[in-house]
Amino acid sequence: MQDKIYQYLLLTGDNAMILGHRLSELCGHGPSLETDIALTNISLDLFGQTRNYFQLAGALTTDNKSEDDIAFLRMAHDYRNVLLVEQPNKDFAHVIVRQFLFDSFHILLLKELTNSNDQQIAAIAQKSLKEVTYHLDFSSEWVKRLGAGTEESHQKMQDAIDFLYPYSGELLEETPIELEMKEMGIGADLPAMKTNYYNHIHQVLEEATLVPPETSWFQSGGKKGIHSEHLGFILAELQYMQRAYPNMNW
Amino acid sequence: MSIKVKNTAVTDILWGISDPEIPVLSIMDMGIVREIKETGNEVMISITPTYSGCPAMDTIKDDIDKALTQAGFKPIVNLVLTPAWTTDWITEEGRKKLADYGIAPPLDAAGDKSVLLHGKKIIKCPQCGSENTVLVSQFGSTACKALFKCEDCLEPFDYFKCL
Ligand SMILES: [Zn+2]
Numbered sequence: 001m002q003d004k005i006y007q008y009l010l011l012t013g014d015n016a017m018i019l020g021h022r023l024s025e026l027c028g029h030g031p032s033l034e035t036d037i038a039l040t041n042i043s044l045d046l047f048g049q050t051r052n053y054f055q056l057a058g059a060l061t062t063d064n065k066s067e068d069d070i071a072f073l074r075m076a077h078d079y080r081n082v083l084l085v086e087q088p089n090k091d092f093a094h095v096i097v098r099q100f101l102f103d104s105f106h107i108l109l110l111k112e113l114t115n116s117n118d119q120q121i122a123a124i125a126q127k128s129l130k131e132v133t134y135h136l137d138f139s140s141e142w143v144k145r146l147g148a149g150t151e152e153s154h155q156k157m158q159d160a161i162d163f164l165y166p167y168s169g170e171l172l173e174e175t176p177i178e179l180e181m182k183e184m185g186i187g188a189d190l191p192a193m194k195t196n197y198y199n200h201i202h203q204v205l206e207e208a209t210l211v212p213p214e215t216s217w218f219q220s221g222g223k224k225g226i227h228s229e230h231l232g233f234i235l236a237e238l239q240y241m242q243r244a245y246p247n248m249n250w
Numbered sequence: 251m252s253i254k255v256k257n258t259a260v261t262d263i264l265w266g267i268s269d270p271e272i273p274v275l276s277i278m279d280m281g282i283v284r285e286i287k288e289t290g291n292e293v294m295i296s297i298t299p300t301y302s303g304c305p306a307m308d309t310i311k312d313d314i315d316k317a318l319t320q321a322g323f324k325p326i327v328n329l330v331l332t333p334a335w336t337t338d339w340i341t342e343e344g345r346k347k348l349a350d351y352g353i354a355p356p357l358d359a360a361g362d363k364s365v366l367l368h369g370k371k372i373i374k375c376p377q378c379g380s381e382n383t384v385l386v387s388q389f390g391s392t393a394c395k396a397l398f399k400c401e402d403c404l405e406p407f408d409y410f411k412c413l
């Protein structure tokens with residue numbers, strides 16, 4: 001039982017960590033000072049949330065793993081994040097669309113988790129929900145501004161949507177662990193969120209004069225540990241310090 | 251809800267500990283001290299983070315630990331997440347100190363509801379008091395601040411955003 005909750009916490013925490021890392025790569029490289037600061041603030045929020053999940057997860061392990069052990073000392077196939085969050089920062093349009101597709105899901109997930117039977121998960125969700133409300137606000141505004149902006153910004157946004165949209169399905173895919181956690185009242189009901197999720201996405205896209213691609217096929221694999229090659233590169237950078245200097249601390 | 255505590259030697263010490271990111275504010279002003287339990291020499295203190303990723307929490311924890319230990323107490327500081335911190339817990343005094351420091355204090359919960367509805371809210375410029383200000387970015391120099399600009403004195407300023 002403890003192990004299943006641990007696995008469930010990885011499914012949630014790994015998304016926050018890998019997306020947080022992707023955003024941290026933009027520190028000092030944002031298209032403007034304000035967006036740079038915004039993206040790194042969002043990154044910081046996500047890392048904070050990750051720490052909360054991993055501290056809780058660590059306490060459930062028999063060998064008393066620390067949050068750092070969980071964050072830094074797993075192999076790529078042990079990470080449970082969705083493929084969406086490991087997609088690279090190709091351009092600002094990709095960064096914004098990836099964020100928007102994730103935030104729109106994240107907020108629904110956290111709303112559900114505030115009702116979790118697990119008091120600690122509910123507490124983390126309650127805390128995170130306030131932060132993610134600002135994230136979604138930010139990414140939605142940029143989707144609209146760029147989508148309905150110039151011809152060039154519109155085209156870049158449409159390209160990003162075409163590329164990233166097929167990665168959205170995995171967010172709502174229910175793994176056996178998530179099914180079990182849902183039935184125990186600990187986890188969220190992912191399939192039930194689908195209508196709300198896509199209604200919201202499509203409504204914002206419409207306002208942004210963007211169109212979702214016609215696709216019935218979705219990418220999937222990350223939740224089962226089957227990742228794109230991108231994760232390997234992320235982990236090489238992310239894990240370097242802990243691998244080179246085991247147990248190092250700030 | 252803010253916590254109500256009796257003034258003791260312990261609270262006196264806590265009032266003297268500042269938030270490292272906003273040095274004019276005491277951690278008591280910030281409302282992040284949620285519980286104080288004194289049993290003889292032992293003091294159990296619960297603090298809550300403003301933001302999940304607030305990098306100041308570790309420093310604050312150490313500062314409390316050090317200050318109380320120096321005063322002869324045996325402190326235990328733990329972190330609680332629930333109920334989640336809200337800007338409503340910042341004291342009146344704290345709001346005044348923020349404004350004097352050049353950071354526009356958060357509107358009260360009722361006044362800020364409009365943020366979520368994309369309505370207009372009026373944030374006064376802490377420099378000149380003008381209400382003719384615009385939001386530059388919802389994200390500012392630290393997790394808890396948004397960036398504004400005053401259209402009258404043309405100075406940028408931080409707004410302590412509602413949470
Ligand atoms: Zn002014």
